[in-house]
Amino acid sequence: MDTRDLAGLAAKKPRPPMILLGTNACGGNTISLLNSHDPGYRSMIEDLMDCRYNYLTMTAEGQMSSKVLKKTREEYAGEYILVVDGTVPTKSGGLYAVVGERNGRPHTALQAVQELGAKAGHVVAMGTCASFGGPFAAAPNPSGSRPVQAVLNRKVINVPGCPVNPGWIMGTLAHLAWYGEPELDELNRPKMFYSETIHNQCQRRHYFDNSIFARSPGEPWCMYLIGCKGPVTYADCPYRQWCGEHVSWPVKANTNCIGCASPEFPDGCAPFFEHLPDVQLPGIKASANRIGMLAGAITALGIGAHLAGSIITGRLPANLGKGFSLSTREKLISKLQQLLPKNK
Amino acid sequence: MKKITLNPLQRTQAPCSVEVTVENHKVIEARCSGVFFRGFELLMQGRDPRDASYLTMRICGICSAAHGTAASLALEDAAGVRPPYNGIIMRNLVHGADILQNHLRNFYLYTLLDYVRGPQLSPFVPGYTQDYRLGEKDNEHMLQHYYQALDTSRLCHELVALLGGKAPFPHCLLAGGCTVPPTADILMEFASKLKKINDFLDQAMLPDVYRLAEVYADYYRIGCRTPNFLEFGMFPETRNKGNHYFPAGVMIEGREEKLNPGEISEHLKYARYNGGPEPLHPGAGRSEPRPEKEGAYSWVKAPRYRDKPLEGGPLSRLWLKGEYRRGVSTMDRLVARALEAKTTGQLMERWVQELQPGQPVFTDFKVPREAEGAGLTSTMRGPLGHWIRIEKGRLAHYQIITPTAWNFSPRDNSGRSGPVEEALTGIEIANEAEPVEIGRVIRAFDVCSSCNAHVITAGAPARNLVILP
Numbered sequence: 001m002d003t004r005d006l007a008g009l010a011a012k013k014p015r016p017p018m019i020l021l022g023t024n025a026c027g028g029n030t031i032s033l034l035n036s037h038d039p040g041y042r043s044m045i046e047d048l049m050d051c052r053y054n055y056l057t058m059t060a061e062g063q064m065s066s067k068v069l070k071k072t073r074e075e076y077a078g079e080y081i082l083v084v085d086g087t088v089p090t091k092s093g094g095l096y097a098v099v100g101e102r103n104g105r106p107h108t109a110l111q112a113v114q115e116l117g118a119k120a121g122h123v124v125a126m127g128t129c130a131s132f133g134g135p136f137a138a139a140p141n142p143s144g145s146r147p148v149q150a151v152l153n154r155k156v157i158n159v160p161g162c163p164v165n166p167g168w169i170m171g172t173l174a175h176l177a178w179y180g181e182p183e184l185d186e187l188n189r190p191k192m193f194y195s196e197t198i199h200n201q202c203q204r205r206h207y208f209d210n211s212i213f214a215r216s217p218g219e220p221w222c223m224y225l226i227g228c229k230g231p232v233t234y235a236d237c238p239y240r241q242w243c244g245e246h247v248s249w250p251v252k253a254n255t256n257c258i259g260c261a262s263p264e265f266p267d268g269c270a271p272f273f274e275h276l277p278d279v280q281l282p283g284i285k286a287s288a289n290r291i292g293m294l295a296g297a298i299t300a301l302g303i304g305a306h307l308a309g310s311i312i313t314g315r316l317p318a319n320l321g322k323g324f325s326l327s328t329r330e331k332l333i334s335k336l337q338q339l340l341p342k343n344k
Numbered sequence: 345m346k347k348i349t350l351n352p353l354q355r356t357q358a359p360c361s362v363e364v365t366v367e368n369h370k371v372i373e374a375r376c377s378g379v380f381f382r383g384f385e386l387l388m389q390g391r392d393p394r395d396a397s398y399l400t401m402r403i404c405g406i407c408s409a410a411h412g413t414a415a416s417l418a419l420e421d422a423a424g425v426r427p428p429y430n431g432i433i434m435r436n437l438v439h440g441a442d443i444l445q446n447h448l449r450n451f452y453l454y455t456l457l458d459y460v461r462g463p464q465l466s467p468f469v470p471g472y473t474q475d476y477r478l479g480e481k482d483n484e485h486m487l488q489h490y491y492q493a494l495d496t497s498r499l500c501h502e503l504v505a506l507l508g509g510k511a512p513f514p515h516c517l518l519a520g521g522c523t524v525p526p527t528a529d530i531l532m533e534f535a536s537k538l539k540k541i542n543d544f545l546d547q548a549m550l551p552d553v554y555r556l557a558e559v560y561a562d563y564y565r566i567g568c569r570t571p572n573f574l575e576f577g578m579f580p581e582t583r584n585k586g587n588h589y590f591p592a593g594v595m596i597e598g599r600e601e602k603l604n605p606g607e608i609s610e611h612l613k614y615a616r617y618n619g620g621p622e623p624l625h626p627g628a629g630r631s632e633p634r635p636e637k638e639g640a641y642s643w644v645k646a647p648r649y650r651d652k653p654l655e656g657g658p659l660s661r662l663w664l665k666g667e668y669r670r671g672v673s674t675m676d677r678l679v680a681r682a683l684e685a686k687t688t689g690q691l692m693e694r695w696v697q698e699l700q701p702g703q704p705v706f707t708d709f710k711v712p713r714e715a716e717g718a719g720l721t722s723t724m725r726g727p728l729g730h731w732i733r734i735e736k737g738r739l740a741h742y743q744i745i746t747p748t749a750w751n752f753s754p755r756d757n758s759g760r761s762g763p764v765e766e767a768l769t770g771i772e773i774a775n776e777a778e779p780v781e782i783g784r785v786i787r788a789f790d791v792c793s794s795c796n797a798h799v800i801t802a803g804a805p806a807r808n809l810v811i812l813p
Contacts, residue, residue, distance in 0.1 A: 028405025142383025
């Protein structure tokens with residue numbers, strides 16, 4: 001859809017009022033929103049949304065800007081869309097993130113999200129921090145940061161990603177403006193973007209299936225052994241790509257997916273460069289006793305069953321030159337030499 | 345006497361707050377504070393050192409390539425590895441593209457609306473009503489450039505994504521180099537997009553800055569300081585290790601000297617951390633957050649170089665490079681940012697030509713079991729440092745001092761203000777109901793509160809580190 005169509009469609013529909021509130025945020029999701037190509041930010045504010053408050057680009061500052069929040073909450077109750085960028089710190093009564101002043105006292109992000117969230121037509125958590133906690137809630141979570149849903153007693157539409165892809169957030173906003181709430185999954189993510197794993201959509205899936213693995217970043221093969229979290233990450237990066245012009249994505253750039261759109265990101269995805277231990281793997285062809293013999297060694301090396309399958313079917317030695325990760329490779333070769341002296 | 349508080353100050357990368365005391369329309373005191381705290385250094389403890397590049401990028405959505413670069417340099421220092429020729433150039437290209445993105449967004453999206461009237465459309469309204477001096481035609485012209493800058497700054501991030509997989513938070517910036525090979529198709533697309541960006545810098549940004557400088561010439565006398573600058577060096581050269589296209593250096597009261605990182609210390613008296621009376625080097629300090637500390641007013645610590653509050657950023661870099669020494673003021677900061685963007689864009693065109701297709705971009709290496717490292721680079725807003733210690737193959741200590749910690753720092757132990765505070769002191773506020781002068785001075789520094797928010801203690805075990813807002 002080009003911007004002309006968008007303008008045409010939008011001409012028939014009113015632009016819903018929108019508040020983009022930054023809480024405990026790095027600003028990366030709002031920057032990513034600015035990276036949208038069609039529509040660009042200009043088209044978004046002219047044709048799609050009545051963007052009344054945007055902490056990053058609005059002209060007003062200080063009390064003048066804070067009044068916009070109050071006015072929108074009062075005049076457009078039940079109509080406006082609240083988009084939150086960032087986590088909501090809860091320690092010390094929320095004092096770790098302040099969005100302004102009220103009656104001479106700090107107005108915390110916690111208060112703002114709860115007050116604005118209660119009166120909004122829809123609440124959108126933009127990015128992994130607002131959706132699930134993300135980096136700022138990583139252990140030991142020094143600020144007691146929580147996702148938006150944790151401080152609001154109402155449905156929050158989660159649009160994760162670190163940052164969110166411009167297409168995911170702009171698509172969600174367009175759906176809200178034109179058709180209402182999009183179909184959501186069990187984590188309240190729009191199904192249109194988050195219903196399949198990166199692994200299942202990856203252009204390099206055939207390298208995985210044939211056990212051709214990169215051994216360090218920068219190699220053009222499957223990134224599984226250097227830590228790719230594609231098998232457990234639900235997002236459409238391989239198809240959609242980044243940014244507005246869809247020029248690339250992390251695996252195309254010869255690096256592993258780190259699971260930045262996952263609810264567990266980053267703690268459940270770290271170390272980023274160590275592979276997942278428990279991925280479902282394609283069928284293994286080999287006799288049980290040989291698998292058993294290898295299983296111990298493989299487990300000791302921290303390598304998954306898929307690799308074991310490859311070793312046993314004889315594909316691994318052929319691919320060792322293209323294979324694997326860091327120091328594990330040397331250990332593996334030495335183990336293999338002990339266990340399979342005649343395997344070529 | 346009257347106090348004016350701007351909280352939140354919008355159009356900075358993350359919320360921050362400033363309070364000035366005004367007497368007879370003149371600012372007699374200014375206090376800048378970071379208004380959020382995350383503790384990034386705390387959460388680096390115990391992690392795989394290789395994760396630091398990707399994780400520390402999450403400190404800031406507008407300068408992520410800067411943190412990725414510093415983190416990579418720190419681990420390379422610890423591991424004793426150096427990227428191959430192509431890897432150094434590719435990293436410079438990604439860092440450079442992110443800097444162009446930042447400089448465009450700072451000038452057009454954040455700064456311009458202090459001088460140019462926007463249309464009658466949210467979020468351009470509401471806004472101040474006074475001291476918009478451009479004629480209707482000039483105003484409209486610059487507003488069109490504002491819209492074009494939205495596209496052009498996005499294009500800069502397409503460059504980052506092209507080499508880094510995504511933007512912000514590009515994946516290619518790793519200790520050891522970069523990850524995308526320089527093939528003709530990619531370089532062609534990169535060069536073509538870069539040319540569009542450079543055309544815009546030449547045809548719009550520079551003329552716009554100079555037009556503002558004519559119409560608002562009084563801003564050459566507003567936000568002034570003596571030349572007190574610090575830079576760690578930006579864009580390493582491929583052949584001469586330690587040399588940078590924008591050199592490292594120190595300028596104190598107009599006198600130039602060689603950088604000695606040992607002179608850096610952090611003052612805690614007015615920051616919300618426990619700490620002794622003596623300032624400590626980042627490698628030795630320790631601090632714990634104390635939100636209720638009496639007299640403290642910021643989550644930002646006060647870094648000092650031999651007890652001096654030094655300023656970083658494009659003006660500081662061009663001054664140290666000897667390319668711009670007209671003065672140190674609000675307008676000089678804006679002009680220097682545009683000039684630096686132009687120089688950076690030109691350098692990038694040259695670097696694309698210098699790449700060697702077919703040659704490696706990445707050097708593999710082993711993470712050391714026990715090591716220390718420092719990653720120092722200059723970036724969008726000034727000098728950025730990451731200091732790490734690795735024990736048993738894991739991060740035992742991580743400390744970051746960001747450029748905004750230097751620029752936006754609170755008072756030090758002797759009571760001397762930080763650079764933005766100094767620049768604000770003495771300015772005149774024509775209309776206290778519309779104190780537009782304050783934002784003009786601050787945004788010229790390109791303050792980024794998200795970067796402020798992170799950092800902090802050095803040297804000490806990471807659990808004692810605190811990150812500022």
